Amino acid sequence: MGIRAIVVDTAGTTTDLSFIEDTLFSYSLEKLPAFLEQHQNDVLVDSCICDVREMALEPDADIARIAAILQQWIKDDRKATPLKTLQGLIWKQGYDEQEFTGHIFPDFIEAIKHYTENNMRVYSFSSGSVDAQKLLFAHSDGGDLTPLFSGHFDTRTGNKTDPQAYLNILNTTSLSPKQVLFISDRQEELKAAQAAGLNVCLMSRDAGVQSQYQQITSFNDLSL
Ligand SMILES: CSCCC(=O)C(=O)COP(=O)(O)O
Numbered sequence: 595m596g597i598r599a600i601v602v603d604t605a606g607t608t609t610d611l612s613f614i615e616d617t618l619f620s621y622s623l624e625k626l627p628a629f630l631e632q633h634q635n636d637v638l639v640d641s642c643i644c645d646v647r648e649m650a651l652e653p654d655a656d657i658a659r660i661a662a663i664l665q666q667w668i669k670d671d672r673k674a675t676p677l678k679t680l681q682g683l684i685w686k687q688g689y690d691e692q693e694f695t696g697h698i699f700p701d702f703i704e705a706i707k708h709y710t711e712n713n714m715r716v717y718s719f720s721s722g723s724v725d726a727q728k729l730l731f732a733h734s735d736g737g738d739l740t741p742l743f744s745g746h747f748d749t750r751t752g753n754k755t756d757p758q759a760y761l762n763i764l765n766t767t768s769l770s771p772k773q774v775l776f777i778s779d780r781q782e783e784l785k786a787a788q789a790a791g792l793n794v795c796l797m798s799r800d801a802g803v804q805s806q807y808q809q810i811t812s813f814n815d816l817s818l
């Protein structure tokens with residue numbers, strides 16, 4: 595049975611890590627305190643604030659303290675769902691105000707067009723929220739890529755280092771493990787996907803690294 599779907603990681607795979615860290619993470623780090631002050635009574639923001647209080651074991655944390663906790667989580671690159679949801683909301687303002695566009699490697703833009711023309715399904719799976727992924731691909735340097743995707747998955751599907759997350763993706767997409775290829779720059783994510791039975795491939799954008807996994811440096815190297 596051949597590959598029917600490709601699941602791509604974003605940071606380090608479709609998108610330059612430096613854009614994620616230096617542009618997106620920095621933007622959310624700076625805007626977070628004012629954003630929380632302004633939107634703390636919005637239903638979704640309020641629910642994220644409650645989750646942060648619970649996760650940090652600080653039930654009485656005020657808004658300034660919540661902002662400080664979240665800023666530390668950004669610096670630590672914590673993949674916590676409430677942080678990722680809030681970052682998505684903050685980045686929406688940045689995209690809307692044209693402060694940046696979403697960096698996507700040109701080889702991925704060519705590849706996704708080619709895959710979908712050949713009836714291959716493409717999904718993204720990121721620790722960034724589904725909304726953040728849609729923003730990244732909708733405001734990409736290569737135009738709106740969202741119509742080319744069959745779907746997106748985030749931490750609500752599971753942690754990327756947990757095999758159960760990939761079983762949940764298979765369940766949602768009604769695909770069998772061997773019909774799916776997962777591509778990521780992080781070997782611990784490939785290990786989890788492989789444990790769930792998926793085909794896996796390591797994206798090494800900078801150069802080859804020591805690895806047991808099949809390895810590519812761009813989507814141009816991928817033969818299906
Ligand atoms: C979808 S853009 C934001 C990506 C993000 O927040 C992040 O933490 C990167 O994680 P990934 O799983 O895509 O490497």
Ligand SMILES: [Mg+2]
Pocket residue numbers: 603604605606607778779780
């Ligand atoms: Mg990555």
